[in-house]
Amino acid sequence: MAIRRIGRYETTDVGGEMVRAFVPHSLPPSNPRLDIAGELAERVQAAEQALRRLDVAGTMVPALDWFIYAFVRKEAVLSSQIEGTQATLMDLLSYEAHHETEATPPSLDVEEVCNYLDALAFCRSQLSDPSGLPLSIRLLNEAHRLLLRGARGGNKLPGEVRRSQNWIGGSRPGNAAFVPPPHTMVGELLSDLEHYIHGQHVHGDEVLPPIVRIGLIHVQFETIHPYLDGNGRIGRLLITLLLERWALLQSPILYLSLFLKRHRQEYYLRLDAVRAAGDWEGWLTFFLDGVATTADEAVSTATDLFALVAEDRTRLLEKEGVNILALQLFERLPEHPIVTARWVVERFGSTLPTAGRAIEALEDVGVLVETTGRKRDRIYAYRAYLNRLKDGTEP
Ligand SMILES: Nc1ncnc2c1ncn2[C@@H]1O[C@H](COP(=O)(O)OP(=O)(O)OP(=O)(O)O)[C@@H](O)[C@H]1O
Numbered sequence: 001m002a003i004r005r006i007g008r009y010e011t012t013d014v015g016g017e018m019v020r021a022f023v024p025h026s027l028p029p030s031n032p033r034l035d036i037a038g039e040l041a042e043r044v045q046a047a048e049q050a051l052r053r054l055d056v057a058g059t060m061v062p063a064l065d066w067f068i069y070a071f072v073r074k075e076a077v078l079s080s081q082i083e084g085t086q087a088t089l090m091d092l093l094s095y096e097a098h099h100e101t102e103a104t105p106p107s108l109d110v111e112e113v114c115n116y117l118d119a120l121a122f123c124r125s126q127l128s129d130p131s132g133l134p135l136s137i138r139l140l141n142e143a144h145r146l147l148l149r150g151a152r153g154g155n156k157l158p159g160e161v162r163r164s165q166n167w168i169g170g171s172r173p174g175n176a177a178f179v180p181p182p183h184t185m186v187g188e189l190l191s192d193l194e195h196y197i198h199g200q201h202v203h204g205d206e207v208l209p210p211i212v213r214i215g216l217i218h219v220q221f222e223t224i225h226p227y228l229d230g231n232g233r234i235g236r237l238l239i240t241l242l243l244e245r246w247a248l249l250q251s252p253i254l255y256l257s258l259f260l261k262r263h264r265q266e267y268y269l270r271l272d273a274v275r276a277a278g279d280w281e282g283w284l285t286f287f288l289d290g291v292a293t294t295a296d297e298a299v300s301t302a303t304d305l306f307a308l309v310a311e312d313r314t315r316l317l318e319k320e321g322v323n324i325l326a327l328q329l330f331e332r333l334p335e336h337p338i339v340t341a342r343w344v345v346e347r348f349g350s351t352l353p354t355a356g357r358a359i360e361a362l363e364d365v366g367v368l369v370e371t372t373g374r375k376r377d378r379i380y381a382y383r384a385y386l387n388r389l390k391d392g393t394e395p
Pocket residue numbers: 079080081082083084168177178222223227228229230231232233234235268271272
């Protein structure tokens with residue numbers, strides 16, 4: 001591995017203590033420049049192929065929306081668990097099943113996950129609107145504002161880059177594992193990064209593959225650590241947005257959070273090695289592996305879910321005397337796998353007894369399972385579907 005300098009240290013005074021803050025050079029890596037050859041080139045290819053398989057798995061399906069919905073929620077739960085949030089997929093879905101009809105406030109954990117979902121949806125709608133914000137630091141700041149809204153993030157400057165020195169690991173900057181750049185330089189560093197995102201990406205004579213650029217951008221973002229909190233979540237959101245923006249995927253169905261959660265130790269070590277030794281190759285190997293593995297997993301989850309829904313639909317259609325509401329409700333379950341009778345009433349404008357019969361029909365064919373054991377306020381889940389979906393999301 002080539003030793004490459006990717007930045008310099010700047011000594012700053014933090015509350016009377018002199019600390020060495022790291023200031024990264026602008027992308028792309030130079031001296032020596034990145035050589036995508038040999039094993040690394042193979043990994044780039046493998047990652048690109050896996051992404052294409054995933055994209056095809058997505059486009060072959062007429063109604064992709066429902067599993068995107070589920071994947072997005074899975075991503076939100078996982079991404080928030082890295083930060084230490086304890087909400088599970090089940091918590092989130094039960095909250096969503098209820099909050100449309102009842103005024104229960106979400107727990108803090110669920111609130112955080114919902115914030116993540118709002119941030120992702122906000123960015124995607126801006127990017128698809130010709131008069132919306134472009135992929136920019138301003139967009140990320142707005143996403144950050146949504147992400148840190150509410151109880152926990154309130155004092156962490158939601159929507160704004162930091163105005164003070166931060167650090168990673170340790171109890172103060174002086175004994176930290178890593179001290180990001182001084183806050184006075186964050187604006188300029190972010191604007192450089194934005195240029196790199198929008199520039200020609202010319203690297204010597206060649207252009208780096210988009211998936212490689214996304215890997216570089218993620219590290220650069222984490223190294224700048226522009227916010228007081230939420231840098232990991234915004235950095236992962238940026239990966240998702242870039243994949244779609246640069247047409248590697250047509251929908252946000254690749255979620256790296258699960259991989260980064262499973263390999264958190266290595267993730268942090270790889271980030272450190274880029275900074276300490278300029279080991280971009282090591283990071284990229286890890287990152288590209290993550291992309292390929294995650295894409296393959298998503299293809300198999302998608303395939304399983306579709307098979308399950310198709311089988312269940314057949315069973316339901318074969319059931320004698322099944323009412324139309326049961327069929328309609330079934331078609332909604334993939335994007336709403338946890339339901340209550342009241343939810344059905346509100347959603348379909350039916351009477352309570354009709355809703356009850358539809359739920360019963362779905363229970364009879366083994367699609368819905370009652371989860372509370374209560375006599376009242378019962379909650380029903382599309383359990384087989386959730387079991388497949390929640391792989392990896394329960395701590
Ligand atoms: N040694 C390091 N060098 C650079 N970045 C790091 C290092 N260690 C961790 N990070 C990044 O910092 C993130 C955590 O920062 P922060 O707490 O601001 O983000 P978060 O979104 O609140 O947390 P999380 O990523 O744990 O969900 C990690 O996800 C990782 O991307």
